[in-house]
Amino acid sequence: MKGFISRRHAALSIASAGLTPMVHAWSPQADSAVKRLPILTYHRFSNTATDSMTVRTSLFRAHLRLIERLKCNVIPLQDWVDFRCGKGTAIPERSVILTADDGHRSQFEVMAPILASHGWKMTLFIYPSAISNARYAMTWAQVHEMTRSRQYALGSHTYWHPNLIREQGHMSLANYRQFVTKQLTWSKDELQQRCGQPVSLLAWPFGLCDGDLMGQAAECGYQAAYALGNRPTTANDALYAEPRYLMVDSFSEQRLEALLTSILNG
Numbered sequence: 001m002k003g004f005i006s007r008r009h010a011a012l013s014i015a016s017a018g019l020t021p022m023v024h025a026w027s028p029q030a031d032s033a034v035k036r037l038p039i040l041t042y043h044r045f046s047n048t049a050t051d052s053m054t055v056r057t058s059l060f061r062a063h064l065r066l067i068e069r070l071k072c073n074v075i076p077l078q079d080w081v082d083f084r085c086g087k088g089t090a091i092p093e094r095s096v097i098l099t100a101d102d103g104h105r106s107q108f109e110v111m112a113p114i115l116a117s118h119g120w121k122m123t124l125f126i127y128p129s130a131i132s133n134a135r136y137a138m139t140w141a142q143v144h145e146m147t148r149s150r151q152y153a154l155g156s157h158t159y160w161h162p163n164l165i166r167e168q169g170h171m172s173l174a175n176y177r178q179f180v181t182k183q184l185t186w187s188k189d190e191l192q193q194r195c196g197q198p199v200s201l202l203a204w205p206f207g208l209c210d211g212d213l214m215g216q217a218a219e220c221g222y223q224a225a226y227a228l229g230n231r232p233t234t235a236n237d238a239l240y241a242e243p244r245y246l247m248v249d250s251f252s253e254q255r256l257e258a259l260l261t262s263i264l265n266g
């Protein structure tokens, strides 16, 4: 998860992605209520930061205490999607959204007990090929246990987490589009079947996408999709490439406080 979506990609409009106006509707009143909203993305947790994607458990606890101290409202990602789709969902001031990618086992063993004490909702973006398969990943039983509580919503992270931009150069356009469709639909279908809840949100592997991929996500029935980017999301961002902040261990409590304060008070 080292890549970041470029500003050029993030700036691609729904129209340029070849999408219909079924999404991306908001009223001027709603737009004035929440202008900039931070979406935080975590991956792995451990007592020591053994790699770039691991956040120390103590730092994660500090992040959550900070969010509480700043009187943020942690809202489900789906509420923001509904707001952006013009469903009249109210987004409170000082809202923050939590997500976690890749289905790492430490999300069940470390993150979930800590988050439970706050009761905040989070969306888990999972690629099914790893679950009950890769040594570092959760089992399906653990995924069930998390999602059964309704504290966690499930999103797709494709089927096996390919770098979709790099794959473009390895096959014909027709084969590439078929490959992408399989990655998007297999994941959505398996998550829905195994966990019995609708899956309509997608996180791009490595945060990488382009206009064509955004169009395919819409064609495959996704409501919205998420990239990575060092900025808050706004109602003006392409709904299929909303930026999320990558939470790594160098994101100290002080750094997060400065970031949240500037966004929430800005």
Ligand SMILES: [Zn+2]
Binding pocket: 001, 101, 102, 157, 161, 205, 206
């Ligand atoms: Zn990932």
